[in-house]
Amino acid sequence: MSNAHRDTHASTSAAAKPSRGAVLAAVGAVGLVSVAALATAAPAQAQATGPAKSTGSQGVHLFQGPLRDLQPATSDPLDGAQARLLFVSHRGSSTFVLVVSGVGRDGVGHTYGAHLHTGACVAGNGAAAGPHYNQSTVNGVVPPVVNDQTEVWLDVTVGPGGNAVAVARVPFVPSPGDRAVVLHAEHTDDHGTAGARLACLPVRWS
Template sequence: MTTTKLAAAGGTAVLLATAVFMPATAEAHPGHGTTRVVSAHGNLRDLQPGAAGPFDHARAALVMVQHNGRSLVVLQVRGIDRSVAGRDFGAHLHVGPCVTGDGAAAGPHYNADTVAGRVPPRVDATTEVWLDFTATRAGTGFALTQVPFAPLPGRRAIVIHQEPTDPQGAAGPRLACLPVEW
């Protein structure tokens, strides 16, 4: 199934992706490797409370399935202001917590090379969890990515930015975030 079709599936997308990915890997390797499912959902926290923004009434759900050192990550956003339909927004897993009004608290992107001590770290969609999405006319957004690493546990954040992610990993001001803790 393509990402586009998953997006059209609306509210079932996150559950569907988990269902598709999970049983297959769990049964294909009984007793081997480890599988961890991380999930989070709720109202987005406003990182710019002084200004009206397109995510002020939005909520999101995240599911991350880690298996044998790889991860499938799905992000679904709802309640995005309709005025930004068609726009692309950057979103990433950041190392720090999601704190209302304090975008800096989330710290930098989670980067597997940095965690591994590789200098300089590569910055791309294989070393970081990039979850850019397009706001739809229905006020939703959907992103799915697979990465060849399993982010380490912590109090972390999915941060949504004002611009799409550029090749250097930059995406402009931080607008909102979803806390993810495991």
């Protein structure tokens, strides 16, 4: 587990803006299984309180649990899937690792857009998640700057085993709140659009 921790920090302390490939390579060295194990091995108090809770110390938060279905009237490969989000903040920057598991066969090979949204994760109510968390909006920039450095984009491509992992590093620390990581039907385009909201993971920190 300590290896995984080191690698996470290594990716945060590397170049100011490491390429997505470099970060994924770093995670690849740890391995998807180890990333999942890292989540599993988080401090007991984080798990004892159930999903959507965090360690609440040192800028390290872990959230995990079943995805909540935002489209209960229709079936999709994310139905019944689970997710974990590791959120580490340090000196004004944040690194996120999203692991999704248990995706149905029809989802294998597909890329789902995923983002941190400002609002809550409420089953059956995609609108409740609100817009993307956008740091330029927080800073009062009008119109907001939309990219993978002002928002937390965590698109995941599902592997043969129904698992997927994504890493994002951003030069800000999202403010506390009751928020959602929303998974969308399509990959994220240059405008930050990714189609219908299919499912979400509740995340909350203070």
